[in-house]
Structures are given as C-alpha cells and as structure tokens.
Amino acid sequence: MLGGAVDLDVAFIGVGCNRVVGAIAWGPCNLVAFAAHHSVAVFDPKLARVLTTLQGHKDLVNCVEWIPKHGIGNSGETGAEKFLLSGGADGGIFVWAYLPSENEWRVAKEVPGAHDKAVTCIAGCQLSANETLVASTSSDGTVRVWHASVPKQAGGACEFTMLQSISVGTKVMVAVTLSPLPSSSSSYLIAVGGLDNHVYLYVGCTTGQFKQVCQLKGHQDWIRALDFSCPVKDESGLAVFLASSAQDRMIRMWKICAKRGSSPDVNITTQPSLRMYIEGPVFKADGNSWQVSLESLLVGHEDWVYSVVWQPPQHVDTDGIPLQSMCVLSASMDRTMMIWKPDFKSGIWMNVVTVGELGHTALGFYGAAWGPQGNAILAHGYSGSLHMWAKIGDDWIPQLVPSGHSAPVVDLSWGKLDRYLLSASHDQTTRLFACWERDGDEAGLRPSWHEIARPQVHGHDFNCLAVVKGPGNHCYVSGADEKVARVFEAPGAFLDSLNTFTGLADADGFKREDVQIIGANMSALGLSQKPIYTQGAARRDVGNAELSGDPMMEELPEAKPMILTEPPLEEHLAHNTLWPETHKLYGHGNELFAMCCNNGGQLLATACKAQTMNVAEIWLWYVNSWRVAGRLQSHTLTVTQLEFSPDNLFLLSVSRDRHFTVFQLKQSGTGEEEVQHKLLARVDAHKRIIWACSWSPCSRFFATGSRDRSVKIWELSENGDGNFQVKLITALPLFKCSVTALAWAPFTASQKSYLLAVGKEDGTLEVWRGFVTPSADAATSEKYPQETRKLDMSFCSRVERFLCHGATIHRLRWRDLSTSVTQKQGDQQSGLEISKDLERLQLASCGADHTVRIYDVHIS
Known part of the structure; x- marks a missing residue:
C-alpha cells in the first residue's frame, strides 16, 4: 500500500465493574475476569492492567465463572486452553477460551438463547479434565443444568448441551452452586437461593434429572450468594459444607453428610417437626440418608452480605482429594470484607481478618474473590471500583488494581x-x-x-x-x-x-x-x-446543616x-x-452538551441542548477573564460537537439539524471586546444527525460523520478576494452503521498524506489514509495553487474485535508523542523534523461501553 501500513496496539484499557452481584472471578491461571458493560474484562493482577475485553453479549454481563474453578487436583497440561463462562442480561451464555502460550482469546461456544430472560448466576463443577457440569439461574423462573465438553486440543469445538430445565416459579433464583455428593461417584448437589429467603437443594446425576430433596430455612431476607466447599473428611466420613449469605446480614454454614446409624426412608414431603428443625432436614439420595445441619451462624457485618466464597484448596491428599481449608471470605455493603475461620479449640467460627474502604464515597462491596494461592482477596464496589489486598507477612496490604468509569x-x-x-x-x-x-x-x-x-x-x-x-x-x-x-x-x-x-x-x-x-x-x-x-484548610460552610441535624448534610x-x-x-x-x-x-438556557477550547488557550466555545435557534447559539468565552466574547447563531437544534481549526482562525460546529457551520474568527486581543466573527458557510451536509467533525492539521480540510453512515470530507479554500468557500471533495464508502467520532492525526507529512480515525456506533474503529494530489486545474491556478487539490482516501487498518469498543465510540483524540520526547531529552529539532517522526503517535478513545482506551499507532 502506498505510504505504508498502520497498526494499532492497545496500550491501556480503563473500565469499571458492572454494578451486579457476583460479577467477578479469579481463575487458576491467575487472571481476573469481571463484567464490564456488555463485555467481560480480563486483567492481570501482577501488572494491574486490563488486557482485553471479550465482546459478544448484546446486553449487560451479569456473572462470570472460570472452569475449572480451582487449579488444585485438576489434570491437564499447563499450556492447554483455559475456559471462562459468562452470562448476560440478554439471556445468553458464552464459553471463552484462552491460550496462554499465544495470549489469544476466542469464542469457544455461544448459546444465545440459554434463558428467556437475564442470566443471574452461573456455576460449574468439574467432572473430568474436559467435562464440566454447569448450572445457571435466570429471572425467567428457571434453573438450567448444562453439560460442557471442552476440547482437548487448542482451537477445538466446545459442546454445551442443556440437560434439564427446572422451574422454580415466580420467586427468582439469583444464586447457585454445585458440588459432588460426598462419597458418591455419580450424584451431584445443586443449591439455589433467591428472593423467597430459602435455600433449595437438588440431587441428580451427570445426565440431569435433578430433583428437589429439601429446603433450608433460616435466612430472613433475600439469598445473595451460595458456595459449596470441597469434600471435607470428618468423623462420619466425607462431608461438604455450604456457605450462604443474605440481605439479613447473616452468613450461615450448613453441613451435609451421611446420617449416622440406620435411618428409615425419608420423604421430602414429611411435615416439619421440632426434632427436624433441631437436627436439620434429612433426605434420601444415592441409596443413603443424608443429614443437613446448621453448623454455624456468622454475625459481624452491618449491612447486606452480597458475597461468600470458600478459600481455594492448595493441596491434595493421598487419594487426590483437594484439602479444603476451613476458611471463607465475605463481602458486604457495609464496605468491608471479612475472613472467617473456626477456632482451633472450640470450633466456633470467628472473624480473623477485616479489610475495607473507609472513603465517604464508598457504597459497599458487591462481590469478592480469592486469589488462586489463597493469599490475596479482591472485591468490586458500588461505583465499579476494584479493591485488592495481599497477605504480606502477617498483614493484609492494599494492592494496585485497574480502575475506570462505570457508565458511558x-x-x-x-x-x-x-x-x-x-x-x-x-x-x-x-x-x-x-x-x-x-x-x-x-x-x-x-x-x-x-x-x-x-x-x-x-x-x-x-x-x-x-x-x-x-x-x-x-x-x-x-x-x-x-x-x-x-x-x-x-x-x-x-x-x-x-x-x-x-x-x-x-x-x-x-x-x-x-x-x-x-x-x-x-x-x-x-x-x-x-x-x-x-497555609491551612479553608473552613467548610455547610449552611443550615449544623442547625437542622440532617444526616444527609453531615460535614x-x-x-x-x-x-x-x-x-x-x-x-x-x-x-x-x-x-x-x-x-x-x-448564560446557557439548557443543559450543556458540547464545548471546546482553541489551541492557543485564549477562547472557549460552549453549546447546550436546544430546539430553537436562540437556545442553540454558541457562546464564546475569553479564558483569561472568563467573560463572554461572543454569541454565534446558525443552528436550530442541539450542537453535537465543536472544534477550532489548528490555526485558531475558524470554528466548526455540527448539529442535530443535519447542518454544519464554519465561522471565521478575529480576536481583538484586548480580552474585553466581542470577538469578530463571520459565518462562512452553513451547509445541509447529511441526511441524518451529524455526530462528529474534525479539522485536518493543515486547517484546510475537515470531515463530518453522521447517522446516515457516511463520512464526508470538505475543503475550505480562499477564492482570491479574501473570501472563503467550502466544497465537498470526497466521501468515504458508506459504513454499516452510524459514524459517531472522527479525528485527524496531528501531522501532515509535508502536506502530502493524512490519517483519519473513524469511530462507529457498533464500537468498531478504523483508520483511513488520505493522499493529496494536485487536481486537473492546479497548473492554471497560480495565485492559490495550494487550495486546489484532490484527496484520495484509502482504508488502512481496523482494530481487532477484543481490543476495540463494545458499544458506540463517543470521542477520538490523537496524541503526538514527538513533542513530549523532545522536551524530555532537551532536543532542539525543528517542528518539521518532529512532524516526520510518524511512529510517535497514540490514539485515545472513549465510548458507551464504559471504557477509555489508548492505542499505540505504528506506521510502516
């Protein structure tokens, strides 16, 4: 390709976690996955950096789960693919595959209609090295059981088959967990909980046919989290513990083991009795009677407990059974995480570690996760923030984690x-x-x-x-x-x-x-x-708060x-x-919607939402005094973007009224008088709303992008008598969706080529290159030869799926690193020499997917 290729590599992704319970999971490969808008973000705790965002869901992602959940006791090659499950508000379930040796992600399986409504929770239990039993809950009133078969070779096909759909009625289930039935090779337990305050136990096999065997009562509010331990050896054989947390601020520990001595056949429809309440319910499964008893009640949190999870096992016994540490982690809306362990002598569960966020803006934790080695804990908060602590010596020390916005x-x-x-x-x-x-x-x-x-x-x-x-x-x-x-x-x-x-x-x-x-x-x-x-903090003025005693107005x-x-x-x-x-x-009559400052830092332009010409006027402000410098009228509806030309002589505006306008500005320099302005052009440029505009670095071309899926490039030229005119010189081929962001790169390569970044409604990002060639009548134009040109645009590059945005791109901004490098090294190169350093470019973007991204741009 003439002029070389353009490659974009992501240097930074900033995003927050979705405000849903159970939206985070820390896998045995030491990567953390969390729900981020319609995507699953993956970050490396060692680097505190988001590596990628996995896109495919059509609505908010609600839950994520690694398979296998723990790395101890699982066979398989260390270089094999790792798998991740995600469920979304669109009712779909995705299986993602990650190959560490190549650092590549792919969609291993997509189940778009897994549920009729939002998936609220998803959990897995490994059957073998390549098979997993999966359960999912949904607001459609069902709990569905799946069999997942992952490929043995990287890149192979993944099978995801539904075994059973269990109807739970109108009370939505929002928590689910699975475990093998102790001492059984074919039966499995599923525990579900939700909005009716009860925990339900189901028993079945790997072919489905799960049946409800009992319900556990005791919580006084919605169940928010459930987690089974690995099988634990005790005096009666193998037992499994179930931890449940709810909005009643309590955590309950349930023990499920074989009932001691002979026991008559039991029936789940037996009327409850005082003895059953004390000892716990008994159910029949796999030819044995099983006792469920309340092991402990953990009281310590002061608000809803949204998450409870067992510490992952670190060792296996001689039989290959993971050795479960009797230790659980809980997270609450009271802004704390707690680690609970039973006392060695009394067996009473105690709170041994408490960590949390004490900032006044914190509104609690929505979920928690253990690190695979059990020496680090992670939580996500109401504002989308992540919080991590690592055990260093005897202390739990806060660690650096990625951060980002939690809304568009x-x-x-x-x-x-x-x-x-x-x-x-x-x-x-x-x-x-x-x-x-x-x-x-x-x-x-x-x-x-x-x-x-x-x-x-x-x-x-x-x-x-x-x-x-x-x-x-x-x-x-x-x-x-x-x-x-x-x-x-x-x-x-x-x-x-x-x-x-x-x-x-x-x-x-x-x-x-x-x-x-x-x-x-x-x-x-x-x-x-x-x-x-x-010299000291200013006195805080809280008005009448001191007199009224209003808790919302506390200092x-x-x-x-x-x-x-x-x-x-x-x-x-x-x-x-x-x-x-x-x-x-x-000065503005409605909510502000667009603004920009000129490159010299002298003038600010602002505009607000509008439905009439008077309200849609553009206000100019002197930066040195913040006085009004002028009011420009041309549009009849909201101005969507404003941009000054690089030479500060022109102001370009685009609007919902499908027009763009170009104003010529002449500043007096006094800072008190109104800026002289002249309307050079008001053009009905597109068939739909114009969302974006951008000036070329030479201040002679500008581009407009619209909901009509088109990008048009215009030239501002002087006609010889001091007047300017705007004409359309080229247009890019129609895109598949609306164009919402545009940005010309800040270099001109000796006025011969340009780079234009195009952001679209579907989140895709493309880079186009333009080459300037003289037009046919350039030779006859002696006075203004530089104004008569032709711009040939060609496609250069598109950002790959997992590195681009998952929703509408709102803004694109280029960064020329040449200036920064020159300042740091004290180099005295000329501006022309710096502009030829084409490899020193970065492109920043933001969008409706809650992300801020920075790309390194490589030009060959």
Whole structure:
C-alpha cells in the first residue's frame, strides 16, 4: 500500500465493574475476569492492567465463572486452553477460551438463547479434565443444568448441551452452586437461593434429572450468594459444607453428610417437626440418608452480605482429594470484607481478618474473590471500583488494581502538553490517566497507564469537557446536566505528583510556587469543590446543616492531598485528588452538551441542548477573564460537537439539524471586546444527525460523520478576494452503521498524506489514509495553487474485535508523542523534523461501553 501500513496496539484499557452481584472471578491461571458493560474484562493482577475485553453479549454481563474453578487436583497440561463462562442480561451464555502460550482469546461456544430472560448466576463443577457440569439461574423462573465438553486440543469445538430445565416459579433464583455428593461417584448437589429467603437443594446425576430433596430455612431476607466447599473428611466420613449469605446480614454454614446409624426412608414431603428443625432436614439420595445441619451462624457485618466464597484448596491428599481449608471470605455493603475461620479449640467460627474502604464515597462491596494461592482477596464496589489486598507477612496490604468509569464515557481530551488524558462520564466523575514512568529493569516494570487523579466528583451526569492548553496552570472546563460550565485548576499536590510520574516539567514558564492551593474538599451536595490552601484548610460552610441535624448534610471529612510516587488506590482517588473549582460560567438556557477550547488557550466555545435557534447559539468565552466574547447563531437544534481549526482562525460546529457551520474568527486581543466573527458557510451536509467533525492539521480540510453512515470530507479554500468557500471533495464508502467520532492525526507529512480515525456506533474503529494530489486545474491556478487539490482516501487498518469498543465510540483524540520526547531529552529539532517522526503517535478513545482506551499507532 502506498505510504505504508498502520497498526494499532492497545496500550491501556480503563473500565469499571458492572454494578451486579457476583460479577467477578479469579481463575487458576491467575487472571481476573469481571463484567464490564456488555463485555467481560480480563486483567492481570501482577501488572494491574486490563488486557482485553471479550465482546459478544448484546446486553449487560451479569456473572462470570472460570472452569475449572480451582487449579488444585485438576489434570491437564499447563499450556492447554483455559475456559471462562459468562452470562448476560440478554439471556445468553458464552464459553471463552484462552491460550496462554499465544495470549489469544476466542469464542469457544455461544448459546444465545440459554434463558428467556437475564442470566443471574452461573456455576460449574468439574467432572473430568474436559467435562464440566454447569448450572445457571435466570429471572425467567428457571434453573438450567448444562453439560460442557471442552476440547482437548487448542482451537477445538466446545459442546454445551442443556440437560434439564427446572422451574422454580415466580420467586427468582439469583444464586447457585454445585458440588459432588460426598462419597458418591455419580450424584451431584445443586443449591439455589433467591428472593423467597430459602435455600433449595437438588440431587441428580451427570445426565440431569435433578430433583428437589429439601429446603433450608433460616435466612430472613433475600439469598445473595451460595458456595459449596470441597469434600471435607470428618468423623462420619466425607462431608461438604455450604456457605450462604443474605440481605439479613447473616452468613450461615450448613453441613451435609451421611446420617449416622440406620435411618428409615425419608420423604421430602414429611411435615416439619421440632426434632427436624433441631437436627436439620434429612433426605434420601444415592441409596443413603443424608443429614443437613446448621453448623454455624456468622454475625459481624452491618449491612447486606452480597458475597461468600470458600478459600481455594492448595493441596491434595493421598487419594487426590483437594484439602479444603476451613476458611471463607465475605463481602458486604457495609464496605468491608471479612475472613472467617473456626477456632482451633472450640470450633466456633470467628472473624480473623477485616479489610475495607473507609472513603465517604464508598457504597459497599458487591462481590469478592480469592486469589488462586489463597493469599490475596479482591472485591468490586458500588461505583465499579476494584479493591485488592495481599497477605504480606502477617498483614493484609492494599494492592494496585485497574480502575475506570462505570457508565458511558462521553468525552475525553489530552491535557496540557499531552502529558495526561482527562475523561468525563455519566458516572458523574472526571478521571485523569497518566503514564507511570517507573525505574528498574525487572520484568513488568515498563511504563504503564494508571488513574492518578479524579479531579471532579459531581452531582450530575457529564456531557462534555474541554482542556485549556495555553500557558499557565493546568485547567479544564466541564459541562454536565446543568446550565452552568465549571472551571477547574490543578492544585499543587497534583502538579508535584505529575512531575514525579511523567518525569516532565512544564516548558511555558509556569512556576509551581505560584500555586498556593494544594487540593480541594468535596461539598456536601457534590456540586462545588472548595480549595485547600497551603497555609491551612479553608473552613467548610455547610449552611443550615449544623442547625437542622440532617444526616444527609453531615460535614464531610477533610481531604488530605499529598505528593504521589506511585498510582493511588481507590480510597485516595475518590477523596484526596480533587481539583478546586475556580469559576462558573452562566448564560446557557439548557443543559450543556458540547464545548471546546482553541489551541492557543485564549477562547472557549460552549453549546447546550436546544430546539430553537436562540437556545442553540454558541457562546464564546475569553479564558483569561472568563467573560463572554461572543454569541454565534446558525443552528436550530442541539450542537453535537465543536472544534477550532489548528490555526485558531475558524470554528466548526455540527448539529442535530443535519447542518454544519464554519465561522471565521478575529480576536481583538484586548480580552474585553466581542470577538469578530463571520459565518462562512452553513451547509445541509447529511441526511441524518451529524455526530462528529474534525479539522485536518493543515486547517484546510475537515470531515463530518453522521447517522446516515457516511463520512464526508470538505475543503475550505480562499477564492482570491479574501473570501472563503467550502466544497465537498470526497466521501468515504458508506459504513454499516452510524459514524459517531472522527479525528485527524496531528501531522501532515509535508502536506502530502493524512490519517483519519473513524469511530462507529457498533464500537468498531478504523483508520483511513488520505493522499493529496494536485487536481486537473492546479497548473492554471497560480495565485492559490495550494487550495486546489484532490484527496484520495484509502482504508488502512481496523482494530481487532477484543481490543476495540463494545458499544458506540463517543470521542477520538490523537496524541503526538514527538513533542513530549523532545522536551524530555532537551532536543532542539525543528517542528518539521518532529512532524516526520510518524511512529510517535497514540490514539485515545472513549465510548458507551464504559471504557477509555489508548492505542499505540505504528506506521510502516
């Protein structure tokens, strides 16, 4: 291909966990899988990095489970494929296969109609090296039993066959677990629990035909988690323990073993008696009588207990039976995880370890998991955050984990000098990601991306943001579902931390000592963030809260900003890395929807949701004084995106009214007078809503993308008398879905070629290349030969399935690394020489799948 190929490799994926119970699983291959929007995200705990997102579900993923669940006692080659189950709100079940030697994932089996409604829980029990018994629960009122046969050779076919569908009525079951019946080679136990507060036991064989044998009563609220232990030897032979947790804040430990002595035949329909209540129910299975007794009641959590899981076995006995450690982990909405063990002498179960998050923004844990070696624990929280502790010596120490948004990410922008990436989301936070430049030659210590600050935690969903890239302090403006734009400036603690992380210093004469604010405090209502000054924290004003005693208006704890030498943990991020709010910009009549700042950092343009021309006007603001610089009218409906040209002379806007407009701007420079503007073009460009626009680096071409599945490229040319005109010069072939994001790469390669990134509604990302050639009449145009050209666009690259977005891409932003490298090395190359360093590019993207992604772009 002329000009070389373009390859994109993912360098970073930031995403949070879905807000559902049981959405996380830690496999024997030491990889963690968790539900992330419609995908399953997989991350490596050693690197604290999300490796990939497995896409296939059509709705939210609700549950994940590794098969086998534990690595001890399972035969098979270490280089064989590993398998992962996932169930979604679309009713489908996927079997994913992972080949560690090639670091490749594939869909081993897809069962799109596994249930009629959402799958709420899924669990497996290994029968042999290549066979697994699987049970799934659903809100359709059924529990279904499956036989999964995984291939012996990598890349083979996987069979997933339904053995039985058990109707449980109108009370939805939300928890399920399986276990072999102790001392039996053919019978298996299934325990299910749900919204009727009872635990039901079923017994059957590998061909199905599971029958309910008893129900366990005692919980006073919904059952949220169930987990069987491995078979345990006791005085009566082999027994299996069932741990159950519920919204009554209790954990119950049930023991299932063969009933001692002779016992008459029992019938599950026998009327309950006082003796049965004391000893527990008895059922008949596999030719024996089995006793279920309440072993212990664990009381310690102060809120709903959403998860309980047994510690994975680490050894096997002489018979090959895994040796189960009598230790369970629980997670609760009271923001704590607890490890429980029976006392060696009395046998009473005790809480031996308690860890948790104490931040005021924490709203509890939705699930927990053990590491395969049993020396690490992991939880996911209400806000999508992950929390991990590892046992080091006798202490449990918090560990670094990936982080990200838990709702659609609507906008992002590279920060000043492209040193970090800032994103805004409907989860009501803005997050700041930077590359951690670690020193050391050990494996895994290469530079990696992490969230290092959470500048804004708001009370409304965000719609847009704009970074001010001019000289001075780091600054950005955000727009949310409110009529005011808010301005934030970086505090001193962040500036010191950023220099530590990136090893770069500002090169525009900005002085750190001029910043007297070291951090910010959250307000009680989550709207304004108050500064903390170097000489002491500002007094918090909580209005009438002190008089009213309203618990919702309690004064929040003071933040403690500090200089970071490594990526912070969730508790520090949510509370101690806020930026102070410095200004509010009033004027718009509706919720803000789009904004941008020019490349010199002098002007800010904002627009809001609108259905009339007056409301749809674009406001211009002087950045140095935050005064209104002008109001531009042209659109009749909401402006969806704004962008200044790289030379700052033009402002491009696209709208729901299917038009784009180009304004020519002339700034007086006084900062007080209105910016002179002239409407150069208002074009009915597409048949549907125009979602995206982008200027080429030469400020002469721009592209528009629309719901009509088209991308059109326009040229802005001067006609000789000082006037400009816009004309369509080319259009890309129609795509299969709406085009929602566009971005031209920030280099021109001596004005001969361009790169255009195209993001679409289905989450796919493509890169197209354009080559400039003179048109037929170029030779006759002597005065403006550079304005008469032809742009030939050709397809270059498409991001592979598991590395691209799983839903609509909302924004694309390029980063030119050449400038950063030059500053760090002190190189004095010319701008033209830097622009030819085509291999120093990165592309950032965000989307409705809750992810922020950064791609390394390789041009050959």
